[in-house]
């Protein structure tokens with residue numbers, strides 16, 4: 001740290017992204033990316049003309065993409081907020097609505113506490129129950145910014161819509177963010193509630209179900225008033241936050257929606273296969289509605305399992321954190337990758353039991 005850094009950031013602990021190693025080819029099951037490429041039309045969407053057009057600024061209103069998403073999801077363009085990855089939406093949401101503090105689970109997406117710290121917002125950490133389920137009543141009348149990943153990460157577990165509705169009703173004076181990064185893999189979306197609750201913000205990403213983590217594109221649905229607040233902050237930060245190549249790819253993705261629905265169905269099938277195989281090996285597997293499973297070996301510590309898998313060319317995510325340090329999070333890859341994963345982990349497990 002230099003002597004020049006603003007003192008308010010000296011204690012800030014940055015988010016640690018999952019590793020993206022370049023030393024060898026791994027079966028990469030550690031950052032919840034899609035194993036599939038984007039739709040064929042998306043892969044071919046960029047031509048010389050659009051690259052030449054990079055001399056111009058991108059459209060700060062993102063008009064075409066907002067219109068396409070609005071049509072697909074049955075909302076108005078004014079209900080949409082677009083950013084450079086959905087982490088960016090979360091950043092703006094904490095900045096905009098966190099004045100009274102922010103409540104979120106102890107076991108959830110690690111970025112929430114980083115954004116709270118970044119903006120000097122008090123974190124109100126709400127522990128999940130012993131079995132990692134979320135008790136919605138903990139959030140009722142909490143009277144501060146509420147952030148819930150649904151399905152949650154890294155557990156993969158979700159809560160039903162009526163519970164979200166109770167949280168919205170009992171917190172009329174603060175914003176409730178429902179982070180739906182994984183909703184396309186079988187969760188229940190709160191999208192339909194935005195017309196009913198002015199205080200709801202639903203966030204989504206192209207990084208997981210849209211096979212485009214590297215393009216950096218996130219979108220959120222909310223009432224016109226909270227979207228306008230977020231726009232004010234975006235225009236005060238970087239109005240050109242989405243580059244024109246990504247905008248074009250995002251539009252083509254909407255046109256190819258069926259392709260992605262198919263791929264999600266594929267991932268869900270493979271997830272159920274992986275969960276069943278792990279259970280046969282004696283693992284505890286949390287019920288997942290996401291593109292990953294969170295599981296605990298009957299005998300091997302999480303950190304050791306991470307190391308053993310890595311030696312065998314398979315990367316998974318391990319969190320060195322209370323309550324979950326014996327679990328590993330496994331992203332669902334292709335069926336073939338997951339068959340390899342199961343055979344490797346079976347061997348590791350058998351060795352350990354000798």
Ligand SMILES: *Cc1c(COP(=O)(O)O)cnc(C)c1O
Pocket residue numbers: 032084085086087088109149153179181204205206207213217218
């Ligand atoms: C991956 C993820 C995000 C954000 O992803 P972006 O790549 O920034 O769009 C947000 N929330 C959760 C819970 C995630 O797992």
